[in-house]
Amino acid sequence: MRRFSPEYLDRTRRGMWTESRAALDPLDLPSRSRVLDVGCGTGELTQVLADEAADADVVGVDADTDLLAVARDRTDLSYCAADAMRLPFPDDAFDLVVCQALLINLPDPAAAVAEFARVSSDLVAAVEPNNADVAVSSTAASESALEQRVRSAYIGGVGTNVALGDRVRQFFADAGLSDLRTRRYVHEKRVEPPYSESDLKGAARKASGAGLADHETELREALGPDAYDELRREWRSMGRNVVEQMQSDEYERVEVVPFDVTVGRV
Template identity: 40%
Template sequence: MKTTTQTFQLTPAAAETYEAAFVPAFFAQWVPPLLDLAGVGPGQRILDVACGTGIVARLAADRAGDGAVTGLDLNPAMLDVARRVRPGITWCQGDAVELPFPDGSFDAVLCQMALMFVPDPERAVAEMVRVAAPGGTVGIDVPAALADQEAFAPFVAMAAGHVGPAAADLLTAYFRCGDVERLDSFLRGAGLADLTVRTVTGRYRFPSVDAAVTTEVESTPLVERLDAATYARIRAGAHEVWRSFLTATGELDAPFATHLVVARKPAG
């Protein structure tokens, strides 16, 4: 795999699980506040960078009306699901660090829960700024730092103790862009202004711990990096570290913090 591209690659089966389980249980909740903060509205040209199965693009299209929405992702399996779920959107395969669009093509350029998987996030931000129109907005949503994740810090520590270095690196990758000062530096260094940062603590909800572990493993590249025994140890360990986040009926309801960062490209 090229070192300049995202490393979060999924099989077709994992992409389907991602859309069916992860999107409604986790990712969808942060889309409305991201769209609100970015001022997404009717008639706009919108790009969803590293779109996955397209939840941001789909909800943006609902707001854009007669505008034009494009979703871009490196992973063909993700795009296949996106096309099936919402065929009316333009779906493109491409690299976040080499966006295949002319300068100033979009009124809003968005990236939800993906920048941390790009080996060169600073370059990806610069590309997002390049394709944003003068006066347009760039909006990014990333998980807060692992140290700020009450439920996930102990889960990652437990799981990392059972897996090899490659899988442990994937577990911690989710939180690599959680430093707000670093994000601020990327955005200002790329020429953006009027930065707004909002930390939103959402919920990580699943019918059970087992359902959460299944989704975490089988809708991510972890599924290809664990043997059955290691998978079982992680499942057992999750029941211990997430015990305090169970409801009376056994559902998992844990906090998860993200940073929404939106900035404007100067008009002139």
């Protein structure tokens, strides 16, 4: 399974459920008594689940102990280290098992869904992005095109299916889950004046090439070293343009990431 830094999860998940949590309505969170968040990372979704399922015991599990340390520091919720394929819980231990952006990073997502179904007595839910449908618009002339090139190369080199789409429903059906429902949630990330500290850091990461380096292994695998180096030069040039536009309050960027919330009953 791929590993992520706390900083990367912060950047990609920041503010995801701030504007609306309507896509989580099929989880019937207010009625839950025991909820498991698998692949919880630094605990962003775990906290949302605890907020919405106010009377439930909410537990987060992740295989990465470094991420769990951050989650424990941020909240007083229950966390434990566990592999999504071998959850250390008995059958029917929870009435809801949920994951966010986990299946796309697993070599065998179907096996994970089957394990979720084993430890759930009622519902299983997966909140998975469709990275093939991400859209970016920007006032920096080359940013949208470069983002598309990077995304296409990343999908080709990552080694897992990061654009599962309708396959999630098939995993649920294969695990014996029924009453399948899918609801789309669109996470919109905006950068516009006045810029936040994280916006300024993001621009600096573009200009230095650090943002691209988050996925260097996958991009080099897909592109080869020479093409990656050329892409990095173009990326850094674009980043400098972003910084220049920010200095005059001209830079704006909108990224739209679609997530499909799939729910099935045991």
